[in-house]
Each structure stands twice: as structure tokens, then as C-alpha cells.
Amino acid sequence: MIRSVPRSRLFDGLYLAYLVAFFVYLALPLLVTAVFAFNDAPFPSLPWKGFSLDWFFADGSEGRTGLFHDDGLLTALWVSGKIAFWVTLVSVALGCVNAVLFERVQFRGKEFLYLFMLLPLVIPGVILGVSILVFYSGMANDVSAAWGIELDLFRPGMTLVVMGQVAFIATLSTLVIAARLRKFDPQLEEAALNLGATPLVAWFTVTLPWLLPSIFGAAAMAFLMSFENFNTTVMLTGSDTPLTVALFNRLREGSTPVLNAVALMLMVGSALLALLVMGRSSR
Amino acid sequence: MKSSVSRLSLWLLLTPFLLWIVLLVLLPHLQMLRVSFQVRESWDTIAWGVEQYQNFFTESYYWRTFVRTGVMSLFTTFLTLLIAFPIAWYIARLARGRSKGILFLACLIPFWASELVRTYGWMILLRESGLFSSWLQALGWADGPVEMLYNDVAVIVGLVYNGLLFMVVPLVTTLDGMDENLVEAGYDLGGGHGTVLREIVVPWAMPGIVSGCIVVFMLTLGSYLTPILMGGKDSAWFTEQIFTQFITRFNWEQGAALGVLLLVLSSVIVWLGLKISGQSLRKVMG
Numbered sequence: 001m002i003r004s005v006p007r008s009r010l011f012d013g014l015y016l017a018y019l020v021a022f023f024v025y026l027a028l029p030l031l032v033t034a035v036f037a038f039n040d041a042p043f044p045s046l047p048w049k050g051f052s053l054d055w056f057f058a059d060g061s062e063g064r065t066g067l068f069h070d071d072g073l074l075t076a077l078w079v080s081g082k083i084a085f086w087v088t089l090v091s092v093a094l095g096c097v098n099a100v101l102f103e104r105v106q107f108r109g110k111e112f113l114y115l116f117m118l119l120p121l122v123i124p125g126v127i128l129g130v131s132i133l134v135f136y137s138g139m140a141n142d143v144s145a146a147w148g149i150e151l152d153l154f155r156p157g158m159t160l161v162v163m164g165q166v167a168f169i170a171t172l173s174t175l176v177i178a179a180r181l182r183k184f185d186p187q188l189e190e191a192a193l194n195l196g197a198t199p200l201v202a203w204f205t206v207t208l209p210w211l212l213p214s215i216f217g218a219a220a221m222a223f224l225m226s227f228e229n230f231n232t233t234v235m236l237t238g239s240d241t242p243l244t245v246a247l248f249n250r251l252r253e254g255s256t257p258v259l260n261a262v263a264l265m266l267m268v269g270s271a272l273l274a275l276l277v278m279g280r281s282s283r
Numbered sequence: 284m285k286s287s288v289s290r291l292s293l294w295l296l297l298t299p300f301l302l303w304i305v306l307l308v309l310l311p312h313l314q315m316l317r318v319s320f321q322v323r324e325s326w327d328t329i330a331w332g333v334e335q336y337q338n339f340f341t342e343s344y345y346w347r348t349f350v351r352t353g354v355m356s357l358f359t360t361f362l363t364l365l366i367a368f369p370i371a372w373y374i375a376r377l378a379r380g381r382s383k384g385i386l387f388l389a390c391l392i393p394f395w396a397s398e399l400v401r402t403y404g405w406m407i408l409l410r411e412s413g414l415f416s417s418w419l420q421a422l423g424w425a426d427g428p429v430e431m432l433y434n435d436v437a438v439i440v441g442l443v444y445n446g447l448l449f450m451v452v453p454l455v456t457t458l459d460g461m462d463e464n465l466v467e468a469g470y471d472l473g474g475g476h477g478t479v480l481r482e483i484v485v486p487w488a489m490p491g492i493v494s495g496c497i498v499v500f501m502l503t504l505g506s507y508l509t510p511i512l513m514g515g516k517d518s519a520w521f522t523e524q525i526f527t528q529f530i531t532r533f534n535w536e537q538g539a540a541l542g543v544l545l546l547v548l549s550s551v552i553v554w555l556g557l558k559i560s561g562q563s564l565r566k567v568m569g
Contacts, residue, residue, distance in 0.1 A: 015373065019373060022370055026389070030404055032414060033396075033400060033403060098300050119308060122549065122550065124505025125505050127312075127505070138535070224395075228397030229397075230398060244399050248508065255407075260403075263400040267396045274395060
């Protein structure tokens with residue numbers, strides 16, 4: 001089964017067929033979604049009625065509203081963008097601090113705390129969302145009932161969504177940044193200190209530049225995960241629905257090629273972000 | 284002086300971590316546990332009790348869905364492992380040079396789209412007016428539209444699809460580090476394919492297998508979109524019930540109890556998986 005062990009032709013042929021089938025399985029749903037964004041028909045299904053850009057640009061005058069004229073979707077996109085921005089900022093900052101804490105500092109109980117750091121990975125996203133809803137929204141209810149103070153911040157809405165997403169995305173960004181910091185040679189930092197730099201200057205001129213690729217990687221990952229998250233978000237969202245929740249609601253009403261158009265834009269956006277990060281890190 | 288400075292910096296580094304873990308993870312979960320034991324007697328009086336948990340065991344709908352979700356998640360995880368292993372093996376051991384990197388990237392591509400988009404793609408393919416149905420009719424293999432969506436097979440196809448990446452990546456990582464001499468030695472000593480796989484490859488890949496299985500199992504157990512959108516009337520998923528209690532019925536106490544039960548189920552299975560395979564959470568996740 002390895003290169004140096006002889007294999008039969010039949011085995012090789014079957015293996016190849018399996019590989020091809022696997023990648024077709026991976027690509028097919030996305031390909032189909034993308035292609036039907038251009039179908040000139042009111043439903044994303046066969047037969048093919050011809051190529052059209054209506055589902056992106058139609059302004060609603062002929063009964064079709066394209067993505068770029070659909071206020072509901074555009075607002076949702078903006079909400080998702082804001083949420084993802086804050087989640088990225090907080091998770092990456094937390095990730096940097098946690099990475100230093102777990103890779104460079106020795107203290108009692110470190111192993112124990114490290115397990116807590118990993119904990120959000122083994123909690124289902126729905127439960128993370130629900131528990132934050134119960135705690136903060138319940139608190140807002142209690143405070144309102146007892147003292148008449150309205151803590152609107154802790155009602156379902158953007159703040160809670162950001163908190164819920166940070167709860168697990170921070171673990172992932174910590175792991176990404178810590179993996180890079182582990183490969184850092186502490187002697188470089190010591191050299192900077194010996195040459196008269198203060199610890200803070202050494203950190204910003206030596207360690208941080210070393211971490212930068214992983215920080216970009218973690219930021220891109222955090223942004224995508226936040227943008228695409230549904231399970232945690234759906235429990236915490238208020239009246240300002242983010243894109244995934246808005247799409248889900250549309251999908252339950254019935255599918256139109258506008259959804260395909262949004263899906264295609266999302267795929268292209270993620271692909272560009274991923275390429276950007278890979279391009280940076282390979283330089 | 285020096286020790287007080289390092290103490291200070293330790294606390295400076297520790298504070299954000301503690302705020303995050305305590306405020307966003309620990310306290311909310313403890314509160315959820317507490318609420319699950321509250322029994323609402325009237326609109327402003329609350330007693331303690333296990334009523335919600337009793338409901339779970341007496342209402343067969345709850346625990347049937349619970350068992351179903353658990354069993355189907357285990358099955359999906361196992362299936363994902365079976366499908367992903369040959370792929371990971373090919374990428375890690377048989378592909379060379381550029382094709383290795385390209386194949387690995389190709390595995391990642393579906394995950395540039397969100398779970399919602401992936402599920403939507405499968406709906407377009409599988410439903411009655413979908414592509415597969417049209418193709419079958421065009422080929423003359425079916426007389427009328429065929430409904431392939433809204434059943435358990437469709438749900439599992441979608442769930443496996445969602446989990447594949449999280450299985451392939453850890454498998455490729457561990458298999459990549461394996462010394463081929465071990466495999467050759469296995470064959471030289473007279474082992475067949477089965478023996479070499481069982482005695483050498485699988486033990487070596489165990490950390491990757493366990494970490495992939497844990498992540499896929501967690502994702503599947505906690506998934507909401509795929510079972511709801513692709514499942515039929517009888518394919519209820521446990522997360523759906525939690526959602527219903529919280530959002531539709533405003534019965535937080537019952538919802539919290541169901542949430543605690545799901546969390547217990549996932550923790551027990553992850554713990555069992557680690558114990559049986561002799562791995563630790565730190566080794567497979569960190």
C-alpha cells in the first residue's frame with residue numbers, strides 16, 4: 001500500500017476511481033449551487049432556461065429582485081460583517097495573550113487551565129449559545145424585575161452573538177497562534193534584551209513580527225467562522241438577523257436563485273480571503 | 284522586585300483568559316445547570332426539583348430523539364472515518380510533489396462555503412425537482428420525479444459531507460509523519476494488508492483518528508441545519524428540541540434540562556473514546 005510495495009493494476013484502478021468519486025462528491029453541491037445562480041428561471045432547478053445575471057442585478061421592476069437590490073439580504077450582510085469584525089478582533093487579541101500565557105509562562109495549575117482552554121471545542125455550538133442566553137438574558141430579566149433597570153445589552157442581539165462566537169473561536173485562534181509561538185527561538189528575544197531593548201520593545205520588534213503570519217491566519221479563520229456560524233448565532237440573535245440566519249429563514253419560505261447568488265458571493269469571498277492569507281504566509 | 288514584576292505580568296496575562304473562560308463558558312453553563320433544576324410553580328415562585336428530567340424520561344418523544352441523535356451521530360462519525368481514511372492515505376503516502384498539495388487543498392474547498400450553503404447544494408441535487416431526479420428521468424431509469432430528500436439517508440449524506448474535512452486534515456497530519464520503513468518491515472515479516480493495517484498503520488494514526496472522530500462527532504451531534512433542512516417528518520434531531528423549548532415555547536427550564544443532557548451525552552462519549560483509545564484530550568486537540 002505504500003509506493004515501494006507492488007500493487008496490482010486492479011487495485012490501482014479502483015483506488016483512482018474512488019478518489020475521483022470522492023472529489024466529485026465534494027465539488028458537486030457547490031458547483032450546482034454556483035451554476036444555478038445564473039439560471040434564467042424562478043426556481044433553482046432543471047431545465048436550464050439560459051444565462052442571466054438577474055439574480056444579482058435585477059432591481060425588482062420585472063418581478064425579480066437581485067441580490068444587490070435586496071435590502072433585507074444587504075442589511076443582514078452588514079450585520080454579519082460587524083459581528084465578524086468584533087469577533088475577529090477579540091478572538092485574535094485573546095489568542096495572542098493566551099498563546100504567550102501557555103507557551104512562555106510557567107505557573108502552577110497550567111495543565112489544568114489548558115484543559116479549560118480546550119473545553120469550548122467539545123461543547124456543541126447550540127449549547128454554548130443556549131447557556132449564554134440563559135445566563136445573560138436571564139440576568140437582564142431578573143435585574144429588570146428587581147430594580148427596573150433595563151440591561152438591553154444582554155438581551156438577544158449583536159452583543160450576545162459576539163460573546164457566543166468568541167467563546168469558541170478564541171480557542172481556535174489560541175491554538176493557531178500558540179503553534180507558531182512554539183517554534184519561536186527564545187534566544188532571539190534574549191538577544192534583543194541583551195542589546196538593551198525593554199521587554200515590551202523586544203516583544204513588538206522581535207516576537208510579534210514572527211507571530212504575524214499566524215495572526216493573519218487566525219484572523220481570517222475567525223472572520224470566516226464567525227461569518228458562517230449558525231448554531232450558536234441562531235440562539236442569540238435578536239431583531240438584527242445576520243446573513244446565515246436570514247438565509248435560513250428565506251430557505252424555509254422556499255428557494256429562489258437569489259439564494260444561489262448569495263451562496264456564490266459567499267464562496268467567492270471566502271476563497272479570496274483564503275488565497276490572500278495563503279499568499280501572505282507563503283511569502 | 285523581579286518576582287513581583289513577573290507576578291504582575293502573570294496576572295496581566297491570566298486576566299483576559301480567566302474573564303473569557305469564566306464569563307463566557309463556566310458561569311453560563313453552571314447557570315444552565317441551575318435553571319434545569321428549577322420548577323416554575325406560578326409566574327413568580329420557583330421551587331427546586333427534577334421535573335424537567337422526569338419529563339425527559341417519561342415522554343418517549345424526548346428520549347427516542349435523544350437516542351436516535353446519539354446513534355446516528357456515532358454512525359456518521361464511523362462512516363466519515365471509513366470514507367476519509369483512503370483519501371488521507373493517498374494524500375499523505377501515495378501522492379507526490381505538487382499533486383499532494385493540490386489534493387489537500389481540494390479537500391478544503393467545500394469549507395469555504397458555510398454549512399447552510401453546503402446543505403442548500405444538497406437540497407438542489409436531491410429534492411423531487413432536483414438534478415438527480417431530472418437525470419434519472421432523462422436516462423429513462425425513473426418514470427416520474429423521485430424524491431431523495433427528507434429521509435435519514437439524505438441526512439447522513441449531508442452530515443458526512445460536513446464532517447469530512449475535520450477527519451481528513453488530522454489523518455493526513457498523523458499519516459504524514461509515519462515512517463514507511465515500519466510498513467515495509469511489516470510486509471517483510473510476512474504480514475498481509477490486513478495485518479499491516481491493523482498492527483502498524485492504525486496504531487500509528489490513532490491520535491489523528493481520535494481527534495478527527497471527536498470533532499466530527501461533536502459537529503454532528505450539535506448540528507441543526509442539516510437534519511432540519513434535509514430530514515423528513517420522522518427524522519427529528521435533539522438540537523431541534525432544545526431550540527423549540529427556548530425559542531418557540533419559552534420553556535427555558537425544559538430547554539436547559541435538554542441542553543444539559545446533550546452536553547452529558549457528548550462529554551461521556553468523548554471521554555469513552557479517549558479512554559478506549561488510550562489518548563488524552565491535550566494530545567489529540569492541543
